[in-house]
Amino acid sequence: MSDIVFLIALxxxxxxxxxxxxxxxxxxxxxxxxxxEAALNAVPVAVLTALVAPSVATQGLAExxxxxxxxxxxxxxxxxxSVSGGMICLLALRAIxx
Numbered sequence: 218m219s220d221i222v223f224l225i226a227l228x229x230x231x232x233x234x235x236x237x238x239x240x241x242x243x244x245x246x247x248x249x250x251x252x253x254e255a256a257l258n259a260v261p262v263a264v265l266t267a268l269v270a271p272s273v274a275t276q277g278l279a280e281x282x283x284x285x286x287x288x289x290x291x292x293x294x295x296x297x298x299s300v301s302g303g304m305i306c307l308l309a310l311r312a313i314x315x
Contacts, residue, residue, distance in 0.1 A: 281308035 243249060250259075273281050287303025294302070 277314070279307055279314055283307035283309055 269284055273284055283303050283306045286306045287299050290302040293297035
């Protein structure tokens, strides 16, 4: 059990250092180039796409429908609402399909 707690603490520390490291590096610059800012703004979308695209390509129809539904909800609502809506859609489609 202590190994698991140590691993979780270590992962939390690495995550924190990664996040604070970006802020520390960017705080050294007075103003960042608009291209760098645009690239940094695109990172969350790129990471999410990299995580979701394999699921769309390899899973069934329920996943392929639920992911765009989640994205559409996310355009207007909060993250919690969009993920909840996507999960409800996925579960409903899986229930219908089975």
